[in-house]
Amino acid sequence: MDKKDWTIIGAGPAGIAALGNLLDQGIEPSKIAWIDPEFKAGDFGTLWRNVPSNTKAKLFLAFLHACRSFHFKDHQTQFALAKADPEKSCALHLMAEPLQFLTDEFKKTVHTIQDKAEHLVLKNRLWNIQLKNKTIESKNVILAIGAEAKKFSYPLPQDIPLHDAMDSEGIKKHLNSNDKIAVFGSSHSAILVLKNLLEHSVKEVINFYRSPLLYAIYLKDSILFDDTGLKGPTAEWARDHLHGNLPNNLKRIYSNKENIEQHLPECTKAIYAVGFERRQTPIVEGIGHLSYQENTGIIAPGLFGLGIAFPEAKQNQLGMTEYRVGLWKFMEYLQRILPIWLNYAP
Ligand SMILES: Cc1cc2nc3c(=O)[nH]c(=O)nc-3n(C[C@H](O)[C@H](O)[C@H](O)COP(=O)(O)OP(=O)(O)OC[C@H]3O[C@@H](n4cnc5c(N)ncnc54)[C@H](O)[C@@H]3O)c2cc1C
Structure with a gap:
């Protein structure tokens, strides 16, 4: 059985x-194992490629320059990101391109x-990780398994996958001019x-919303509602089209329940x-319900969570948790x- 000091589950960002x-x-x-079914930079590198970012390009560059082992300085000129306006969305x-590059480079040295x-x-102070085809043992495990779109509890008409709906080109193949389309949500x-x-020609759209629109507010040193508010071109579009001047369709x-059942x-x-x-996978045995400390990412001794599946909870300047x-x-x-x-092995 392979024995490692650290195992990372998930190869997204x-x-x-x-x-x-x-x-x-x-x-x-050689003391690290890295597990992923695809090694394609996660959902970020597959499902969301054509979605406009809700962060400025400079934050992606900051990520790439943050680790010495990325050696990004040596390679940056080959990526379009290096030429993008750092103050704009992209x-x-x-x-996804530099993330894929890093993944391919790491595959040469780390046990993937x-x-x-x-x-x-x-078991015996080691996490046993059961894969489809084998088991490995590891002192520490990082779960970076990502998240998926919430499912619907009403019987829907034919549904359009969210990753296509968020792609202005990808959505076209699902549309015809007689469609009346329900969109749930307001974030x-x-x-x-x-x-x-x-922006395409659909007959009618019904937006089922639960809460008013919320916008990110750019203050001097911080962004209020940074994680929940509308930003960039999407925010501009919402101001132009949803503030009491809805398009005719x-x-x-x-x-x-009543409105959904009616419309x-x-x-x-x-x-x-x-x-x-x-x-929901992997299933972790012996810890009860899978939860984590929202300020340290600790799930259990030697077991940690990171990324969209286990985000940090932080209070903003008004004391609200984001x-x-x-x-x-x-x-x-x-x-x-x-x-x-590094100091919390089992
Ligand atoms: C539509 C959308 C747009 C976003 N836009 C931005 C943005 O502009 N800027 C920004 O900074 N962030 C953005 N985010 C937020 C966030 O950065 C992304 O969600 C990002 O993909 C999260 O990275 P992750 O590594 O946590 O998860 P993922 O990218 O989902 O990667 C998880 C990986 O783990 C693998 N995995 C899952 N389970 C297992 C298992 N049991 N065994 C092995 N492997 C497993 C998956 O196959 C996948 O490869 C966006 C998110 C969404 C949903």
Whole structure:
């Protein structure tokens, strides 16, 4: 059975950040295992490539320069991201390209296993990680398993996958001119979907919303509602189209049971954009319900969580708790908490 000091489960941006920081701490590549079914930079590098970023390009660059082991300075000129306006948003594939490059470079030195971790259990002070095809043992494990779009509890008409709906080109293949489309949600993803739909010729869109629109507010030293508010071109579009001057083919209806039951049957297709939830595998045995400390990422001794599945909870300047999701936030948080993880083996 393979024995490792550290195993990282997931090769999205969070898994890449975890690997880069362990290497920067002097952990030998041969003592690290890295597991992912694809090694394509996670959902970020696959599902969301054509989505416009909700962060400025400079934060992606900050992520890439944050780890010595990325050696990004030596390679930056080959990527379009290096030429993008650092103060503007960009398509996510601009960041997915260097992430894929780093992954391919790390595959040359770190023990990568193209598989899915299914089950974890602590035995003799080592985590046993059961994959589809083998088991490995590891002193420490980092779960960077990502999140998936929440599913819907009403019987929907034909649904359009969120990753296509958020891509202004990808959505086209799902549309015809007689469609009446339901869109659930009112956060950044839902508003981007509305923008994409209304820029194409659909007959009608019904937006089932639960709460008023919320915008990020740029203050001198910080961004209020940074993790929850609308930003960039999506925010501009919302101000122009949703503030009491709706396009003729858009209706916004409060999302309760009665309204859904009345209006959803009229729709030919639906898009569910109401947020994301942590992936459910691997199953971790012996810890009860899988939860984590929201300020350290600790799940159990030697077991840690990072990325969109286990975001840091932080109070903003008004005392409101926000969950910090974004590549630069994962990096900055990890660099603060890694010294704790390095001293918390089982
Ligand atoms: C639509 C959208 C747009 C976003 N835009 C931005 C943005 O502009 N800027 C920004 O900074 N952030 C953005 N984010 C937030 C965040 O940076 C991304 O969600 C990012 O993909 C999260 O990285 P991750 O590594 O946590 O998860 P993921 O990218 O989902 O990667 C998780 C990886 O773990 C693997 N995995 C899962 N389970 C297992 C298992 N059991 N065994 C082995 N492997 C497993 C998956 O296959 C996947 O490869 C966006 C998020 C979304 C949803």
